[in-house]
Amino acid sequence: xxxxxxxxxxxxxxxxxxxxxxxxxxxxxxxxxxxxxxxxxxxxxxxxxxxxxxxxxxxxxxxxxxxxx
Numbered sequence: 001x002x003x004x005x006x007x008x009x010x011x012x013x014x015x016x017x018x019x020x021x022x023x024x025x026x027x028x029x030x031x032x033x034x035x036x037x038x039x040x041x042x043x044x045x046x047x048x049x050x051x052x053x054x055x056x057x058x059x060x061x062x063x064x065x066x067x068x069x
Contacts, residue, residue: 003041005068010034018051025062028052040065 013029022028026039032050040062 003039003066005038005040005065006030006033006035007037008033008035013053015051016053018053020051022052022054023057025058026052026054027056027058028054038062038065 009029011029012034013031015031018031019028022039024039024041028037028039029035030037030050030052037052038058040058
């Protein structure tokens, strides 16, 4: 969808503080794919199609994750 890193974690968590709008630097659990995700750059309109539970905000420059493949 944009500039995010997803790691499948195989954990099915409940909805808490779910959002569809994300910001650069948000760290979240993606309910639609049982994945941990880090939003580090541009996401189209910053709207995520499936809700995410925002866990934290990165304390480092999110653009560092552009190097991850």
